[in-house]
Amino acid sequence: MKACRRVLCRNLYVLFISLFLFAQPLWAQETSEDAAQTTEAADAGSGDGIPADAAVISKGKEIFDGNCAQCHSVHEKVVGPALKNVYERKDVAWLTNFIKYPQKVIDSGDAYAQALFKEYKQIMPNHDFLSDEDIMSILAYVKDETVKGPAVAETPASSTGGDVAADQNAVDPNLLLAVIAGLVLLLVILLIAMVMLIAMLTRYLKQKEDLSEEDKEFISQRFQLKNLLQSQGFIGVVSFVFLAVVLKATVDGLFSIGVQQGYAPEQPIPFSHKLHAGYYEIDCKYCHTGVEKSKNANIPSANICMNCHNTIRTTSPNIQKIYAAIENDEPIQWVRVHNLPDLAYFNHSQHVKVAGLECEQCHGDVKEMEVVQQFSLLTMGWCIDCHRKTEVNTEGNAYYDKLVELHSKNSKDPMTVEDIGGLECAKCHY
Template sequence: MILLFFMLISGQVMAADPAVVESEEAIAAGKTVFNANCKQCHKLDQKYTGPALRGITERQTIEWAKSFIVNSQAVIASGDDYANDLYAEYNNIVMPSHTFLTDDDLNNLLSYIEYGDKVDPAAAAAAAGAVEGGGAGGGIPTEYLTVIVAVLVVVLLLILVVLGLIISVLTKYLHKQDLDEDDKEFVNQKLDLGKVLKSDVFVIVVTALVVALVAKTAIDGLYSVGVQQGYAPAQPIAFSHALHAGQYEIACQYCHTGVEIGKSANIPSANICMNCHTHIQNVGGKEGISTEIQKIYNAVDNNTPIEWVRVHNLPDLAYFNHSQHVKVGGIECQTCHGEIQEMEVVAQHSSLTMGWCIDCHRQTEIAASGNEYYDKLVQLHSDSKDALKVKDIGGLECAKCHY
């Protein structure tokens, strides 16, 4: 359900259906269907791009709900008052048909909508209050850290002043004592800065520091060759991941369709953008098509691809397979790409160096549970006290990544 799942309020009460049940299996299966088709536009207990969904089985019949999910436009065209009222309320935005969903999929989906991920209202209100009030656990504000550093600097200066006063007092005291000539000469000696600067020890120390600094700078420069960490190029369209993946929680796999089935995650084509932007033409309640969205329309009308600028780029000598890591390994996108759902402009988060990859292979445990492919490996590794990691299945072999 990419856009709307028009289910709000109605006086109708649904008869009980044994297929829509509160069971862990049905709820888990329904959540999978929801995340793949509905999550982009709907939440269970609050309005989002579309209306809140929970309680539909108390407002409409199950058959009505299933019919609407499968083909909402057919229900609207039939003259159904409830469907037409909602269609008008949400600016005539069309929800795509879902004829590929089986009856079991629909039953599981409705089970999840009614019984899944229930939130305690009191706890939710308390959490919201804590966020709004900047409650505990939010970390130390930057201003406080600045004050702490300033206080430490002042304390260090005071210590130096105190040490200077102590030396002055001790010097005056020793002057009043009956000292021999050698001791008097030592107490009365003055610091000769010129001799210090010309001394062999000072020259050696300064030279060693300069050489070490130059060497470190040169080595850091060599290690940074080909490393584009932090690279954030301007794109032809100002696409915001913070808006799409963050605020609207659109799954990465919806746009990057190859991430679970192939080597490359692939950049989405304009037709994927148009799945939503055929209807969503602006933001903030403005009229007309926004400048950035118009660029998508232009690309489609002119049958030309959008020339996105590649951000993450491995050298040709390195082999990396997205499906192997995401589908088989269960690695989250944020592990390599950072908090992508918070980025207005995408930047390369990780260094993507060989050392970075090898270190990950040394530390990452194999997600072997429920994967028959690893049964033999787990059995062979059973005598070891350590967890089975990528390095134990050839993750450090040169030929795994270089070919």
């Protein structure tokens, strides 16, 4: 009986294993089909018309950072409401109209828009310069961030990672001081050894009996500092070193005339770029509005400050200076930091919009500057050196096709700004 029971259990076990192995491929296939359907559904969107293409999301992030991030975040309130699931609160057409013309929508009596105005007590500026496609890309970015959820703060690495590598590459000031001290100590030891060696040789020579009177007089002479200081050789060496130092200081001073590297003037209102551009990550283009479309980057007006400070730190004495400037209809007397001579022409839009240069390449890491200062030399030589080294980004720009073709026939090196006339006098002097 027990033997039959064991045989029955063994057969049932074998049958169960066989069924499992047979069903596994079908289950895997079904799971893959479900995953593919889920992916297709995600790619197609949820019927709201908001695209999920990575390129569109990337473009939306760029536009959002430049125009929206100063007042909005996806997952938390800033100056304005959090934008999580905003596409579910209102349809795309309403959102597009509101983003472009918020005042108009509020004045129309729209209940939702008026509720927002009542809660936040301010009106978003018009964004009618954005196209419908731009706004759709912003919504694509917001939807993507909504699905991802809020970012989880990472635990700082203890003793591993890139920070350690950076620390290893940095020069320890204490180590450098120790090396200098070691070299000085080594020179002192060598000097002492030479003095001892001279003394030993002198004693040895004095014991010799076949020395001439002249040799005995030379060996017996004593070192006198006065004679050394009055010698022609010493005076000549000191004079040469002195004249060389004076000449170098004079030449350096002449070359530094008009160079204001490190210039950090005191402003009428203390403005921390480290706080605004660094901690709050306000994009440079939000305040310096002309950087992509004008010769000048524009010093921001008080109205731009008021986009945030009509509700943030309104009682601060420094913010009150902004209110006073607006009430008196007088501009804030900001002190210009970066000054070019009148004979030099520089166009911000040409470098930022066309060439695609980042602000940090010329202005340094501004988001780490408590008081902004001139980072680069901004001299003619500095500009020429940049034009000689900077490669022209010709990809996707048919304007350069013929130039690239002609350049490739005569040179194997990449085409730089110098090759397209970047060193011609009339480019910068007019």
